[in-house]
Amino acid sequence: MFEDDPIGDLPAATLCHLLRGAAGNVQPDDDGGPDADEALLIHKKRGVGSGQWVGPGGKVEPGETVRECVIREVREEVGIDVLDPEKVGVFVYRSDDWDAVIHVFRATEYAGTPEETEEADPRWFPVDDIPFDEMWQTDREWLPNVLDGGTFRGRFVYSDGEPQEVSLETGVTPSV
Numbered sequence: 001m002f003e004d005d006p007i008g009d010l011p012a013a014t015l016c017h018l019l020r021g022a023a024g025n026v027q028p029d030d031d032g033g034p035d036a037d038e039a040l041l042i043h044k045k046r047g048v049g050s051g052q053w054v055g056p057g058g059k060v061e062p063g064e065t066v067r068e069c070v071i072r073e074v075r076e077e078v079g080i081d082v083l084d085p086e087k088v089g090v091f092v093y094r095s096d097d098w099d100a101v102i103h104v105f106r107a108t109e110y111a112g113t114p115e116e117t118e119e120a121d122p123r124w125f126p127v128d129d130i131p132f133d134e135m136w137q138t139d140r141e142w143l144p145n146v147l148d149g150g151t152f153r154g155r156f157v158y159s160d161g162e163p164q165e166v167s168l169e170t171g172v173t174p175s176v
């Protein structure tokens with residue numbers, strides 16, 4: 001799937017999906033995945049994808065690992081310390097003005113309460129009522145699977161803000 005992409009040369013970014021259960025904690029379901037009721041999204045105030053709902057995250061800085069990046073970005077954007085970031089997916093994003101490889105994490109353990117910042121307005125959404133109409137169009141393809149405990153890799157080519165090519169493979173084990 002990534003044959004055409006020099007993944008090591010693309011800028012890297014992260015996304016994190018924090019989950020909680022009705023009682024705050026998340027237990028494994030029968031498949032071993034998280035049995036979550038709600039997922040945290042942010043309404044982005046600036047940067048790539050501003051005005052949309054998306055998981056907290058951002059660009060990997062020089063000298064930083066993707067795991068360090070996701071922890072830093074979640075802290076900066078919503079004031080939460082992620083304790084168990086699990087890498088569950090990766091996708092290549094190509095567009096008219098920005099190309100990147102985006103590493104997707106899921107987390108069920110964290111410290112703190114989401115707070116609004118200059119970058120982000122956080123809100124918990126029921127996992128069966130995610131605002132896909134106000135998100136990246138390709139999020140519909142992979143986010144339900146990630147919220148349900150799955151893994152994926154993908155390649156999304158956008159032009160004029162619309163997906164032109166969508167490739168997706170689920171049930172893979174992404175390396176960190």
Ligand SMILES: CNc1ncnc2c1ncn2[C@@H]1O[C@H](COP(=O)(O)OP(=O)(O)OP(=O)(O)O)[C@@H](O)[C@H]1O
Nearest residue numbers: 013014015047048049057058059093102136138156
């Ligand atoms: C189909 N395409 C996409 N689908 C879902 N999410 C996408 C995405 N393309 C980019 N993203 C996310 O958008 C953020 C960009 O980073 P962004 O917030 O602009 O960076 P950062 O916080 O470092 O900000 P500054 O560059 O300092 O302004 C980052 O989380 C990245 O994972």
